[in-house]
Amino acid sequence: MPRDGLERQAATTEQTPLLAFESSSAKGSIETHSATDSGRPANGNRHDGGKVDRIESNVAANQSLSLGRGVLSTIGLGGLILLQATNISILTTTQSAIASDLDAFELTSWFTSAYLIAMSALGPLNGKFAAVFTPRITIFASSVMLAIGVVISGLASGFRDFIVGRVFAGIGAAGIFTVSIIIVLELTGSKRRGLAIGMLNTGFTIGVAAGATLAGALLPYTGWRWLFLGQAPIALIGGTCILFSIPASFTSGGKANTTTLLHSLSQLDYFGALTLTTSITLCLYSLGSSKHIPLLPLLLSPVALTTFILNELYLARDPIIPITLLKSRGLLFTCLATVGYMMARWTVLFYTPTYAIAVRQWSPATAGAILVPTNGGFALGSLLVGWLHIRRQGSFYIPTLVVYAIFPPTLILLAVLANHSSSMALFILDVLLCGAATGAALNYNLAHLLHLTPKSTHYVATSLLATFRGFSGSFGSAIGGGLFTRTLHDSLSRQFAEQGIRNDDLIRRLLGSPALVGQLHGIERQIAVTAYEAALRKLFLCGAGLAALMILVQASTGWKKGVEAETSIAEQPPSIGEAENEIVE
Numbered sequence: 095m096p097r098d099g100l101e102r103q104a105a106t107t108e109q110t111p112l113l114a115f116e117s118s119s120a121k122g123s124i125e126t127h128s129a130t131d132s133g134r135p136a137n138g139n140r141h142d143g144g145k146v147d148r149i150e151s152n153v154a155a156n157q158s159l160s161l162g163r164g165v166l167s168t169i170g171l172g173g174l175i176l177l178q179a180t181n182i183s184i185l186t187t188t189q190s191a192i193a194s195d196l197d198a199f200e201l202t203s204w205f206t207s208a209y210l211i212a213m214s215a216l217g218p219l220n221g222k223f224a225a226v227f228t229p230r231i232t233i234f235a236s237s238v239m240l241a242i243g244v245v246i247s248g249l250a251s252g253f254r255d256f257i258v259g260r261v262f263a264g265i266g267a268a269g270i271f272t273v274s275i276i277i278v279l280e281l282t283g284s285k286r287r288g289l290a291i292g293m294l295n296t297g298f299t300i301g302v303a304a305g306a307t308l309a310g311a312l313l314p315y316t317g318w319r320w321l322f323l324g325q326a327p328i329a330l331i332g333g334t335c336i337l338f339s340i341p342a343s344f345t346s347g348g349k350a351n352t353t354t355l356l357h358s359l360s361q362l363d364y365f366g367a368l369t370l371t372t373s374i375t376l377c378l379y380s381l382g383s384s385k386h387i388p389l390l391p392l393l394l395s396p397v398a399l400t401t402f403i404l405n406e407l408y409l410a411r412d413p414i415i416p417i418t419l420l421k422s423r424g425l426l427f428t429c430l431a432t433v434g435y436m437m438a439r440w441t442v443l444f445y446t447p448t449y450a451i452a453v454r455q456w457s458p459a460t461a462g463a464i465l466v467p468t469n470g471g472f473a474l475g476s477l478l479v480g481w482l483h484i485r486r487q488g489s490f491y492i493p494t495l496v497v498y499a500i501f502p503p504t505l506i507l508l509a510v511l512a513n514h515s516s517s518m519a520l521f522i523l524d525v526l527l528c529g530a531a532t533g534a535a536l537n538y539n540l541a542h543l544l545h546l547t548p549k550s551t552h553y554v555a556t557s558l559l560a561t562f563r564g565f566s567g568s569f570g571s572a573i574g575g576g577l578f579t580r581t582l583h584d585s586l587s588r589q590f591a592e593q594g595i596r597n598d599d600l601i602r603r604l605l606g607s608p609a610l611v612g613q614l615h616g617i618e619r620q621i622a623v624t625a626y627e628a629a630l631r632k633l634f635l636c637g638a639g640l641a642a643l644m645i646l647v648q649a650s651t652g653w654k655k656g657v658e659a660e661t662s663i664a665e666q667p668p669s670i671g672e673a674e675n676e677i678v679e
Contacts, residue, residue, distance in 0.1 A: 203575030213265075296477060501532060
């Protein structure tokens with residue numbers, strides 16, 4: 095981890111940490127460093143005070159680590175990020191084998207969706223756990239939960255057991271995903287923050303690429319079960335590295351929680367997490383259906399969502415998602431644009447290996463490698479803009495819109511190229527450009543969001559952005575998967591009927607096993623390839639339309655800087671209600 099933050103200012107605007115989720119009142123509180131603080135952050139490294147400078151462009155880190163601790167924490171955090179991301183893409187090259195073994199061909203979209211729903215819905219709650227138990231304890235517990243989940247999946251004897259394991263793994267991944275952002279933001283100043291976030295994104299995208307590629311390569315030798323079981327020791331080692339490298343005094347927001355453990359736990363919004371998860375699950379269960387969209391879950395989902403919103407507004411002492419903060423135009427539209435943009439991106443990550451396996455008849459190992467260029471582009475785009483451009487605080491309105499606009503044409507080109515006779519060199523170049531645009535966009539929109547919101551609300555803002563980004567994976571997997579599978583089913587059924595062939599069992603197996611296409615012959619193989627091409631083309635075109643719409647949504651964020659409320663450095667920390675007013679203004 096970068097060792098920023100050896101010197102910092104004493105004024106409230108410079109010493110206010112991003113935001114700690116600690117509840118000392120009905121609404122919680124935002125912790126700040128005031129003139130009464132000792133100038134020493136929670137990890138024990140002194141930050142000497144200086145004179146007030148409200149216009150300083152580069153802000154120091156809130157906390158810092160020694161070189162040895164920094165190296166060990168980087169290794170542990172990097173390993174956990176890789177593992178968490180690997181679990182997203184591992185199914186793209188192994189789902190055929192798993193579906194065949196568990197006889198779950200029509201339910202394959204849930205292999206990934208169950209993991210992503212748990213990861214995204216519980217992300218905010220883990221941010222609050224980090225404030226109660228400290229980040230090191232939270233991420234260690236998350237690594238243990240991830241290990242338990244992969245073991246359950248690896249030993250599963252049926253679809254339900256496998257999904258239970260995926261849910262446990264998703265719960266663990268939620269803590270890793272959320273707390274890693276907290277740690278990075280605490281340990282980096284504004285000058286290096288863009289690069290640090292770029293490195294975090296790079297670790298994530300390497301994990302996505304490695305998950306598909308390595309799983310496909312190892313599958314013939316280990317079988318799919320050991321691909322899950324082998325993750326458990328890696329998760330435990332990574333969590334242990336974090337446990338021993340991050341000091342016990344290292345806190346979320348740079349200041350220790352002074353309330354009792356039981357009191358802090360009693361303030362957490364468990365009902366909010368339950369109703370939010372229920373709403374998402376009902377919606378995705380309906381829209382992710384493989385044959386037709388059931389209406390009852392789709393009608394019940396808004397009921398659960400309304401219950402969640404009312405709970406957040408009127409009942410929750412410490413809301414899992416501060417609904418009132420979404421009154422901020424910049425924050426609201428940034429979150430919405432991120433969801434739609436990344437939903438379109440996930441179609442590339444989930445279905446380019448499917449194209450390689452079903453249409454090109456590549457082996458799972460080779461098909462997984464198709465994610466290397468797109469994720470390499472993602473890492474390159476994220477790192478380059480972080481290193482070369484995001485080296486200051488300020489608006490990144492125009493750069494964000496530019497990279498948002500590059501993305502939809504790449505998806506349209508993918509739709510054109512998704513057939514058995516197109517140029518693979520052009521296809522690979524296109525997915526590389528698609529990844530580069532996405533990596534740059536995520537780095538730019540985070541930097542621009544930090545400009546749009548007051549500093550004292552940055553933890554809330556970045557946590558919400560991370561939450562909505564997590565939702566995009568769930569929505570992209572389930573909704574995109576449902577659209578793809580329904581299109582594939584209709585195309586297969588129609589073409590087989592036109593040829594006078596009735597084989598419902600073959601259609602059922604083709605829905606969840608792209609590798610089966612390579613085992614067919616004659617007219618059956620031709621129909622299967624054509625149906626997969628049609629489903630991929632429709633999926634990528636819908637993704638392009640969604641991404642184009644998100645340009646307008648992102649443009650609605652504006653460029654006006656978030657105004658920090660003027661407070662005396664001797665005043666008490668503001669309540670969350672006051673912070674909400676700041677971000678809305």
